[in-house]
Amino acid sequence: MKHLMLATTAVALTLSSVLPAAAEFNNRNIRVSNGINEDHPVGDGIRAMQECLDEKSGGKLELTAFWGGALGGDLQATQALRSGVQEAVVTSSSPLVGMIPALGVFDLPFLFKDASEADAVMDGEFGDLINEKLEEAGLINLAYWENGFRNVSNSVRPITKWEDLDGIKMRVMQNNIFLDTFKNLGANATPMSFGEVFSALETHTIDAQENPYVTIDTSKFYEVQDYVSETNHAYTPFLFLFSKPIWDTYTEDEQAALRECAVVGRDVERSVIREANQESLAKIQEEGIEYNTLSDDEYARMLEKSQIIYDKYREQIGGDIVDAVQEQLTEIRG
Numbered sequence: 033m034k035h036l037m038l039a040t041t042a043v044a045l046t047l048s049s050v051l052p053a054a055a056e057f058n059n060r061n062i063r064v065s066n067g068i069n070e071d072h073p074v075g076d077g078i079r080a081m082q083e084c085l086d087e088k089s090g091g092k093l094e095l096t097a098f099w100g101g102a103l104g105g106d107l108q109a110t111q112a113l114r115s116g117v118q119e120a121v122v123t124s125s126s127p128l129v130g131m132i133p134a135l136g137v138f139d140l141p142f143l144f145k146d147a148s149e150a151d152a153v154m155d156g157e158f159g160d161l162i163n164e165k166l167e168e169a170g171l172i173n174l175a176y177w178e179n180g181f182r183n184v185s186n187s188v189r190p191i192t193k194w195e196d197l198d199g200i201k202m203r204v205m206q207n208n209i210f211l212d213t214f215k216n217l218g219a220n221a222t223p224m225s226f227g228e229v230f231s232a233l234e235t236h237t238i239d240a241q242e243n244p245y246v247t248i249d250t251s252k253f254y255e256v257q258d259y260v261s262e263t264n265h266a267y268t269p270f271l272f273l274f275s276k277p278i279w280d281t282y283t284e285d286e287q288a289a290l291r292e293c294a295v296v297g298r299d300v301e302r303s304v305i306r307e308a309n310q311e312s313l314a315k316i317q318e319e320g321i322e323y324n325t326l327s328d329d330e331y332a333r334m335l336e337k338s339q340i341i342y343d344k345y346r347e348q349i350g351g352d353i354v355d356a357v358q359e360q361l362t363e364i365r366g
């Protein structure tokens with residue numbers, strides 16, 4: 033009997049080293065928290081990601097998306113990931129700067145000139161460097177999706193030069209770099225979580241906010257704003273974050289499928305959002321928003337005025353991080 037067992041084990045061992053192991057997938061329900069609404073292009077990205085997961089896992093890995101901050105704001109949801117009580121969140125990097133200072137690099141004003149620069153930086157070595165910092169904080173970044181270039185909306189006047197921001201009560205995301213950038217331009221800036229913005233605009237607790245056109249559209253800010261000015265003052269990525277404590281209990285096959293499918297979703301989301309941006313701008317204008325751009329000279333003055341933020345926050349972000357992004361940008365710009 034003992035011999036038989038040993039022989040069986042030996043055969044099993046030989047077989048397992050010869051045959052590829054069957055892919056290991058368990059039934060997993062993955063809750064994905066979103067601050068934005070379902071008609072935002074992130075919705076398209078998540079549907080594409082799910083199709084990819086269905087194929088790879090035979091329907092075992094299932095995403096359940098929550099919208100409009102139903103599971104809490106970006107910061108709260110991210111904390112839930114770190115403590116292992118929620119699987120995933122699609123969040124802007126900016127509200128997380130307090131826990132991961134290196135993320136502040138993306139808040140440096142006028143860092144990227146266009147989306148292709150942002151893609152190259154996020155999807156390249158620099159993105160990996162930031163992912164390491166996230167992992168140290170208990171967060172696995174599956175991929176960089178797009179929130180996008182940010183523009184100022186308000187209910188007071190068109191912003192045609194930085195001086196027009198003077199005294200405007202403006203909501204900014206919850207970190208010092210954004211706060212200081214707009215204080216430095218003369219605004220009366222105040223940090224606030226995204227979920228509070230609509231009603232604060234509606235009640236005139238604040239006059240202004242800044243977000244990509246798609247968000248101004250899908251979160252209906254146009255209903256409570258009169259002007260949109262194309263400032264393109266920052267590009268914020270969306271991070272597709274996964275809880276590291278939960279991640280560590282998943283099989284290698286599950287992890288690989290999630291990483292690969294998050295990239296499939298990313299490509300769909302980016303392409304949809306880049307088209308939707310112009311459609312959203314047209315739509316909010318039809319809804320009565322007055323739109324303006326800045327002249328090249330005024331744009332250059334705003335950029336120049338904002339350079340002080342780079343020196344002020346270099347140390348907090350990490351000199352190595354700021355140098356690394358600037359080196360990569362120099363390379364890209366040739």
Ligand code: TF8
Pocket residue numbers: 066067068106122123124179205225226242243247268
């Ligand atoms: C902001 C961000 C948000 C997103 C969203 C809540 O202004 O741009 O729109 O992070 O997921 O707070």
